Amino acid sequence: MTNHQKRLSVPKSWPVERKTDVFTVKAGAGPHGKEGVPLVVLLRDVLGYVDSKKEARYALSEDAILVNGDPINDEQRPIGMFDIVAFPGREEYYRVFPDEGGRLALTEIDAEAAxxxxxxxxxxxxxxxxxxxxxxxxxxxxxxxxxxxxxxxxxxxxxxxxxxxxxFPFEEGALVTAVRGNHGGKIGEIDAIDVTPGSGPNTISVTTDDGGFETIEEYVVVIDENFTGDDDE
The missing domain is CATH 2.40.50.740 (Ribosomal protein S4, central domain)
Incomplete structure (x- = not known):
């Protein structure tokens, strides 16, 4: 089985450029399903801490990188929404959080939040x-x-x-972020939950600082204001 993934076909949530090269690293088995981004992609393409898989393997062999508090030894380990990626030796801590468009990004946080x-x-x-x-x-x-x-x-x-x-209950008034769809990355409060009869998805009306949007229930996640990244500096 190949360890490569064509860039043009990676999920929209992956933080990679699609037209610079033909291939990128394929995610290994693990959490987040197909949406999971290989750890080496974050280390190489986002943070610039390594130049190759070999360098990533060396860093991981030193237990220098923790994901959700656990040392990781697989550079292809899938990383996804709300994971905590920590570099204790650097005293650097990040939360994986969707930015505009739903693309995964790293939000810097402090050690306590991590x-x-x-x-x-x-x-x-x-x-x-x-x-x-x-x-x-x-x-x-x-x-x-x-x-x-x-x-x-x-x-x-x-x-x-x-x-x-x-x-954090899913209810009217709850603070949410959209993680997929056209409104990915937007944050606001649930104004209304419209329960759809039958098997169709429920729809959510969200009020934001600059207006609002509607999306389906599956595309939003309830968060606390401490998880937006605004108060972690």
């Missing part, structure tokens, strides 16, 4: 023993013993002990 990460609840089911399992947008599973969480809510998970440290 201790946890945001996750959108995309699934919820009972597991043996009576507990509830939440499945997050990146495929992570979190087991809880409470019923207060709902699909489309967001939670903040501590990177060390994996406990839930905050919960």
């Amino acid at each position: 201790g946890s990460r945001l996750g959108k609840i995309e699934g919820k089911q009972q597991v043996p023993g009576g507990d509830t399992q939440l499945t997050l947008h990146d495929g992570t599973n979190v087991v809880v013993d409470e019923e207060e969480y709902s699909t489309n809510d967001s939670i903040v998970v501590d990177n060390d002990d994996k406990s839930i440290v905050a919960h």
Whole structure:
């Protein structure tokens, strides 16, 4: 199986130039599905910290790079929305956050903010023993013993002990960011949730500082103001 990916066919969320070269690195198996960006792409094309996969492998072998608090040794490890990428030796910490158009970008944060990460609840089911399992947008599973969480809510998970440290319900008045679609990267408050009868997607009306927009439920994520990057400097 090839380790290369044609640039013209990468997901729109990838922060790469599509016409400079024919190929880029293919993401390995892991979280975020096809939307995940290989770690080496962020290190090479976005941050400029390495010039090649070989240099990336060396940095990873030194446990110099953490993703969500864990040292990573695979340069093709997929990185995606709301992941925390940390360089403890440099005292540099970044959150992966969608910018205008929904393209993934790195927002610099402080060490305290890097201790946890945001996750959108995309699934919820009972597991043996009576507990509830939440499945997050990146495929992570979190087991809880409470019923207060709902699909489309967001939670903040501590990177060390994996406990839930905050919960943001999906409801009118909630602060959200659009992560896909024509309004990707825009931030505002939910004005209305229009439940569509049948199997069609629910639509969301969002009020922003410069007006507003409508999109489908799947394309927004509830966030806290601390996760926009504005207050992390």
